[in-house]
Amino acid sequence: MKDKLKIAIYSGDIPSTTFIERLILGLSRKDCEIYLFGFTKKKVSYSKSVSVFAYNNTKISKTLFLIKYSMLLFLFKGKDKRKLDAILKKQSKNLLLDKVKCYPILWHKPDIFHVQWAKGLADWVWVKAFGIKLVLSLRGAHINYSPIADATLAAMYKENFPRVDAFHAVSIAIGLEAEKYNASREKIQVVYSGLRPDQMSVKLPKENPVFQIISIGRPHWKKGYTYAIDALKTLKSQGFKFHYTIIGGANHIEFSYQVHDLKLENEVTLLDTLPYAKVQELMVDADLLLLPSIEEGIANVVLEAMQNRTLVLTTDCGGMQEVIQDGYNGFIVPIRESDAIAKKIIDIMKIEEKAKTSLLNNALDTITSQHSEEEMVSQMLALYQTL
Amino acid sequence: MAKTRSHIQTIGIVLSSIPGYSETFFRNKIKGLQDHGFRVILFVDYLNTDDASFSCKVVSAPHFGASIISAIWFSFLAVLKSFFVHPKRTYHLYQLNKKDGLPFKENIRSLILNHFFLGHNVDWLHFGFGMLAVNRENVAAAMGSKMAVSFRGFDLYLSPLKHPNCYGFLFKKTIDYHVLSQEMKHDLIGYNIASKHIHVITPAIDTEFFTSHKKRAFTDTLELVTVARLHWKKGLEYTFEALACLKKQGVNFHYTIIGDGIERERLVFAAYQLDILDDITFAGKLPHDQVQKTLEKASIYLQYSIQEGFCNAVLEAQSMGLLCVVSDAEGLAENVLDGKTGWVVPKRQPKVLAQKINDVQHLSIDEKEKIITTAKYRVKSIFNLEQQNQAFINFYENKRK
DSSP: OOOOEEEEEEOEEESOOHHHHHHHHHHHTSSEEEEEEEEESSOOOOOTTEEEEEEOSSHHHHHHHHHHHHHHHHHHOHHHHHHHHHHHHHHOSSHHHHHHHHHHHHHHOOSEEEESOGGGGGGTGGGGGGTOEEEEEEOHHHHHTHHHHOHHHHHHHHHHGGGOSEEEESSHHHHHHHHTTTOOGGGEEEOOOOBOGGGOOOOOSOOOSSEEEEEESOSOGGGOHHHHHHHHHHHHHTTOOEEEEEETOTTOHHHHHHHHHTTOTTTEEEEOOOOHHHHHHHHHHOSEEEEOOSOOSSOHHHHHHHHTTOEEEEEOOTTGGGTOOBTTTBEEEOTTOHHHHHHHHHHHHTOOHHHHHHHHHHHHHHHHHHOBHHHHHHHHHHHHHTO | OOOSTTSOOEEEEEESSOOOTTOHHHHHHHHHHHHTTOEEEEEESOOOGGGTTOSSEEEEOOOOOSSHHHHHHHHHHHHHHHHHHSHHHHHHHHHHHHHTTOOHHHHHHHHHHHHHHHTOOOSEEEESSGGGGTTOTTHHHHHTOEEEEEOOHIIIIIHHHHSTTTTTTGGGSOOEEEESSHHHHHHHHTTTOOGGGEEEOOOOBOTTTSOOOSOOOOOSSEEEEEEOOSOGGGOHHHHHHHHHHHHHTTOOEEEEEEBOOTTHHHHHHHHHHTTOGGGEEEEESOOHHHHHHHHHHOSEEEEOOSSOSOOHHHHHHHHTTOEEEEEOSTTHHHHSOBTTTBEEEOTTOHHHHHHHHHHHHTSOHHHHHHHHHHHHHHHHHHSBHHHHHHHHHHHHHTOOO
16 A cells, blocks of 8 residues: 655645634545644644654753754664755754754654745755655745845746746736746746635625724735725825724824824724634625735635625735636736725625625636635645655 | 032933943933043943943943842832932932822832832933833932933823823922923923923034035935834835836835834835835945944935934934935924925825825926025034033033023
């Protein structure tokens, strides 16, 4: 009987972000073994097919971890240890910490090491010297803007992308962007994020006293909230009634000042981050989910809104045009254009129920056909199996 | 304490740290006061190793060590010192804090953190920024000194949004305030501060240093410049959008930004997305002489800030003979008089900014020279260091105009 494929999903943290955890969970139901390395942020229980080799972020935990794996490698894989030590000595800035991170991987030796964040790629190219296949996910900022502003990072990508065995691109757009840094087109496979149908939650018709707009995401400039707030100023000055909530936008002085400066305190609420269930509840209640971002791979929050039958207005950043067709299953405006956001919101406010139902049905069809978790997991597994 | 001019007044200035070489405002102020016979004591929260040779006496806040045990030990010593070395002032501070409703634990904490002020005699205790006076509202009164607080743009407009009601206690005190512009004075009155206690002293620059005798050449390629930290409040993203509009209209320009900051990545990406990255130079932070040389090569200075107390860089640009286009953020409309010494454009409206830059570019040379001459004259006559020094002397001597 053939051994099960051993796949390490590496993001550094355990647990990782929602979408990476979704991938882990999905793969754990397939015929493969999943290894997780890194440091534990929070205790998580996974199924039997997921093995966690992690340390706590304390000196004691790291020391014990290092002693354990140093001994195992010294006693049973001395040659490999010496080879890795030589590699780390050449490239490492913090040799001890790198040993803590790398020794367990050398000991457990997965068939595939899947790095989730490109900026850390240089630290993991060594796995190839031990016959481990290297897979890299192409996600958001790591590909779309960081290398534009950081020439050293761009050079690192250009040097190391040719060494990667396969790329997982979260959108066609990000794959094309990665090609600028010597990622070979043949090695790039687009696998869209997927949602589980049982997580669908719907409230129709919406019964809000004023048009409720919602945005969800961390308070980062790439989310483009300043454009959204400027757009809402236009809406207010034209006499439209609405309320806008940014979940995750609280305690950010730039947004607070803009809301105050534009006298939108009664129309805009900046909320702190909320538990997932509460976010879903507010999303379901909203009339419109607005994604004013200037950069995204494909925003999961848009997919979730489409599944939850909330209308979506997004910018055309990153891979969003691969999900939304303007006027068919949602709405799309150019990036960095607050006037266009305002104008489109006014149009959306005027849509009649029948047309709205049709849009929402189309949006749900898009999710079902293009963004199911089952499909995502199968495609990822197929990608691993080709290596 | 005597308050006549014959008595040498001592001014205690409170800052976070000793002003660096490039922080000309406080350095000039301290030098100006010393030149006019004042004694200055600088109270700082942090002392750097290279601060040894500063021009006035420096008193730094105590440090309590990294561990809990050292913090307890040094706190205990601070309490002992407070009660035995200057018991009267310590008791006074305790009573004043208590009167403000400060709980016992907070009151003791205030004594521990502020006892380093109490052993010094000053006529004025002047907090260089609003936030530095928070939790120290009664220190000057306990010392028997008059209290003053300077507000700059950030601490008047942004800190209260970040720390709601942070100036609740401060604004109940009858003290004197220094602000940079009439707009700031107006906004401070909005907090129920009496107008007579708010004094506008605008920033000043070294007009001799920022002078250009070179005849400005107005070429086909528009040379634009801004001196600013790479921070959202400087409105550089909106500026870029305006420049992108100009580029679409076929206007040739080059834009230099002098300054560095945490939002470099955001701005480089914005320039990239707006297709103007090749038209921009991110020059980073430059020494004064390099700034002066860069200004000399440019024709239009942009300061399209979202929030700005007054802005020395705009004064420097006017003094150097640049045409200045600025936003209407807070003090900028007083810094530049619209249509007379430059142009003021409503903030957050990049299309309007683009149009204004275009209009300015197409003015006749005579019209440009007229604006430049008026701006230079106004800056040199109103915003020079001697005027500013005199204004502070008047402030401390209560001879306010």
